[in-house]
Amino acid sequence: xxxxxxxxxxxxxxxxxxxxxxxxxxxxxxxxxxxxxxxxxxxxxxxxxxxxxxxxxxxxxxxxxxxxxxxxxxxxxxxxxxxxxxxxxxxxxxxxxxxxxxxx
Numbered sequence: 001x002x003x004x005x006x007x008x009x010x011x012x013x014x015x016x017x018x019x020x021x022x023x024x025x026x027x028x029x030x031x032x033x034x035x036x037x038x039x040x041x042x043x044x045x046x047x048x049x050x051x052x053x054x055x056x057x058x059x060x061x062x063x064x065x066x067x068x069x070x071x072x073x074x075x076x077x078x079x080x081x082x083x084x085x086x087x088x089x090x091x092x093x094x095x096x097x098x099x100x101x102x103x104x
Contacts, residue, residue, distance in 0.1 A: 064098075 059066045
């Protein structure tokens, strides 16, 4: 089914004279090296997390502790929601504390 959508998308893009050659080919030597690497090592071995306490929901890292804040996309959120999120980062977390963002 995914291939069907890709084919239709490519046909529409070519009709509109848009590029369709984005990304890296699956035959790329870099992709082959990454696949070989991940057959041996897990993603968790690359990250600094050493353990996770499910009761406290805290990750223990090499030199710190951390937590994950999962939210819905904030596209179109209200000003109140923006103030709440911004207050979390401005007043709750210590100044200069590192932050990581991941979007999925």
